[in-house]
Amino acid sequence: MSDFIKIxxxxxxxxxxxxxxxxxxxxxxxxxxxxxxxxxGDRDLIFNLINNKMDKNFFELVHTKEKIKSTxxxxxxxKRGKYxxxxxxxxxxxxREADIVISAGNTGALLVVSKLNLKMIDxxxxxxxxxxxxxxxxxxxxxxxxxxxxxxxxxxLDFSVMGASLYTSLYPNEKPNVALLNIGSEELxxxxxxxxxxxxxxxxxxxxxxxxxxxxxxxxxxxxVNVIVSDGFTGNVALKTAEGTANFITSELKKTxxxxxxxxxxxxxxxxxxxxxxxxxxxxxxxxxxxxGLDSPVVKSHGxxxxxxxxxxxxVCYRIVNGSLIDKIKQNI
Amino acid sequence: MSDFIKIxxxxxxxxxxxxxxxxxxxxxxxxxxxxxxxxxGDRDLIFNLINNKMDKNFFELVHTKEKIKSTxxxxxxxKRGKYxxxxxxxxxxxxREADIVISAGNTGALLVVSKLNLKMIDxxxxxxxxxxxxxxxxxxxxxxxxxxxxxxxxxxLDFSVMGASLYTSLYPNEKPNVALLNIGSEELxxxxxxxxxxxxxxxxxxxxxxxxxxxxxxxxxxxxVNVIVSDGFTGNVALKTAEGTANFITSELKKTxxxxxxxxxxxxxxxxxxxxxxxxxxxxxxxxxxxxGLDSPVVKSHGxxxxxxxxxxxxVCYRIVNGSLIDKIKQNI
Numbered sequence: 001m002s003d004f005i006k007i008x009x010x011x012x013x014x015x016x017x018x019x020x021x022x023x024x025x026x027x028x029x030x031x032x033x034x035x036x037x038x039x040x041g042d043r044d045l046i047f048n049l050i051n052n053k054m055d056k057n058f059f060e061l062v063h064t065k066e067k068i069k070s071t072x073x074x075x076x077x078x079k080r081g082k083y084x085x086x087x088x089x090x091x092x093x094x095x096r097e098a099d100i101v102i103s104a105g106n107t108g109a110l111l112v113v114s115k116l117n118l119k120m121i122d123x124x125x126x127x128x129x130x131x132x133x134x135x136x137x138x139x140x141x142x143x144x145x146x147x148x149x150x151x152x153x154x155x156x157l158d159f160s161v162m163g164a165s166l167y168t169s170l171y172p173n174e175k176p177n178v179a180l181l182n183i184g185s186e187e188l189x190x191x192x193x194x195x196x197x198x199x200x201x202x203x204x205x206x207x208x209x210x211x212x213x214x215x216x217x218x219x220x221x222x223x224x225v226n227v228i229v230s231d232g233f234t235g236n237v238a239l240k241t242a243e244g245t246a247n248f249i250t251s252e253l254k255k256t257x258x259x260x261x262x263x264x265x266x267x268x269x270x271x272x273x274x275x276x277x278x279x280x281x282x283x284x285x286x287x288x289x290x291x292x293g294l295d296s297p298v299v300k301s302h303g304x305x306x307x308x309x310x311x312x313x314x315x316v317c318y319r320i321v322n323g324s325l326i327d328k329i330k331q332n333i
Numbered sequence: 334m335s336d337f338i339k340i341x342x343x344x345x346x347x348x349x350x351x352x353x354x355x356x357x358x359x360x361x362x363x364x365x366x367x368x369x370x371x372x373x374g375d376r377d378l379i380f381n382l383i384n385n386k387m388d389k390n391f392f393e394l395v396h397t398k399e400k401i402k403s404t405x406x407x408x409x410x411x412k413r414g415k416y417x418x419x420x421x422x423x424x425x426x427x428x429r430e431a432d433i434v435i436s437a438g439n440t441g442a443l444l445v446v447s448k449l450n451l452k453m454i455d456x457x458x459x460x461x462x463x464x465x466x467x468x469x470x471x472x473x474x475x476x477x478x479x480x481x482x483x484x485x486x487x488x489x490l491d492f493s494v495m496g497a498s499l500y501t502s503l504y505p506n507e508k509p510n511v512a513l514l515n516i517g518s519e520e521l522x523x524x525x526x527x528x529x530x531x532x533x534x535x536x537x538x539x540x541x542x543x544x545x546x547x548x549x550x551x552x553x554x555x556x557x558v559n560v561i562v563s564d565g566f567t568g569n570v571a572l573k574t575a576e577g578t579a580n581f582i583t584s585e586l587k588k589t590x591x592x593x594x595x596x597x598x599x600x601x602x603x604x605x606x607x608x609x610x611x612x613x614x615x616x617x618x619x620x621x622x623x624x625x626g627l628d629s630p631v632v633k634s635h636g637x638x639x640x641x642x643x644x645x646x647x648x649v650c651y652r653i654v655n656g657s658l659i660d661k662i663k664q665n666i
Contacts, residue, residue: 237574
């Protein structure tokens with residue numbers, strides 16, 4: 001049992017929980033027998049949902065009476081206290097009973113509860129929220145996505161190390177290219193903080209990553225850069241704008257392709273290709289933001305994802321622990 | 334002749350100029366006989382390109398020896414001085430010989446040359462770069478897109494008035510919804526400047542527009558908001574990220590649809606629908622950034638667009654002057 005990677009799961013957060021959480025765990029377990037799931041939530045509900053579909057050696061159920069609501073403000077959520085499923089899941093990581101914690105619940109509350117319970121890694125000033133983005137060649141890591149609205153150059157430097165460590169945890173054989181999100185590729189563009197960070201990164205020699213300079217929004221998905229660093233305000237706007245654009249284009253495409261008989265017939269003919277296209281861009285593949293900088297990793301699944309998306313986030317949890325994310329950050333900071 | 338809308342055109346800027354500029358003018362003239370084009374550039378080159386394809390009553394040719402290069406820094410460009418095609422085109426608007434000026438040349442230099450020559454509108458502190466974005470219901474105006482990296486709440490308030498005025502110049506019968514680009518829709522989200530601007534806009538009653546609060550990146554293209562206000566750094570990142578995402582998705586789609594025989598056949602069958610889709614998202618439709626806040630409007634065509642895109646920008650010039658943009662701003666500021 002000690003070789004298991006132990007994942008603390010808040011089963012009570014996000015739309016359609018706990019059913020989708022439990023279904024996600026069952027799905028994840030089918031393809032991965034190296035995880036042990038420590039599940040926090042309403043015992044009776046969850047017991048019925050598991051319904052003997054999983055071997056008892058692979059999970060443990062901890063009953064919690066309380067839960068944090070999605071409509072709570074971050075502080076309201078945290079104030080619901082120590083007996084909520086989210087708090088107890090985070091607490092179990094603090095107590096070293098699990099290696100990583102995941103929740104699909106209230107994002108703001110998860111950040112607050114995590115910061116209250118877990119220590120910062122030495123020499124890191126602020127934790128960051130990061131996520132995986134698809135690009136033409138594979139995946140990239142983007143951070144910060146909204147945990148820190150204003151950032152100093154020290155914060156952005158920390159994010160570079162943390163992002164590169166996350167990337168190499170997920171893709172062990174690659175040395176990532178790191179770039180700063182900016183509004184031009186020339187050295188003189190951008191605000192003072194970005195220019196200062198550029199200067200430091202440019203002079204620093206890291207074994208952990210290559211510094212590629214600035215990257216503009218229109219090149220985020222080219223795939224030449226693996227880690228994209230930004231303050232939380234800009235990163236959040238970029239992430240959501242990309243989501244909105246993807247949604248807009250696919251809805252325009254749908255309208256065009258189903259607007260008349262020829263479109264419908266041709267789409268039927270082409271159904272396997274269209275399916276491939278949808279799979280490639282399936283947001284469930286990229287589900288899961290990772291809160292890094294604390295001495296244990298915290299994963300936030302999208303509240304609106306389904307059990308397949310949640311299962312993918314559990315896979316991210318496994319890879320992060322297996323890839324020794326926290327040790328990599330400590331070695332490189 | 335005095336009823337004409339007079340457009341000063343820098344014919345020497347952007348890729349493939351002056352040919353694409355002149356071809357764009359000729360195309361625009363075919364559908365619009367209410368414009369007079371005051372063209373600045375190399376006389377012999379342009380004379381050969383026009384080649385009797387346009388009635389002489391509709392244009393005037395002003396010879397210029399010098400031009401600003403796309404590789405110049407903004408200051409280098411401006412220093413090339415008063416005899417460049419760009420400077421002389423801007424100068425003609427200053428001297429009231431034209432109503433509006435357009436260039437496909439060096440953006441930074443155009444901003445500097447315009448600011449050196451043209452006065453600010455009273456009570457506006459900073460001019461802004463705005464553009465048209467497609468959305469599910471039509472078009473929206475977004476500003477600032479990079480002229481001002483850091484903005485005060487006064488700047489953002491000015492942008493609201495200018496953006497609303499631009500929208501009503503282009504779409505005369507609508508009262509636009511104006512929103513602030515932010516990382517959440519709740520009042521407490523965002524930085525201090527955004528929160529202050531929200532407060533003022535929320536208390537202000539404007540005849541010019543409705544204030545819709547905050548908008549997040551993922552809703553930019555829903556079409557419920559007509560004017561989106563942001564500082565230049567965030568706006569630029571959002572614009573370019575949208576471009577990059579659109580490019581990524583259409584290239585993935587192309588790969589999927591042409592990857593095998595069924596995809597190819599079905600795409601052939603569906604060619605008219607796919608064409609419609611491409612037309613809907615054709616970046617040439619949205620070509621042209623508008624620099625507003627100076628006492629004459631300045632339009633920047635994309636340097637890489639073709640003559641069709643340039644002709645669309647000329648159409649934007651016509652609609653801006655016809656819709657009395659500058660008067661509208663003066664009335665509402």
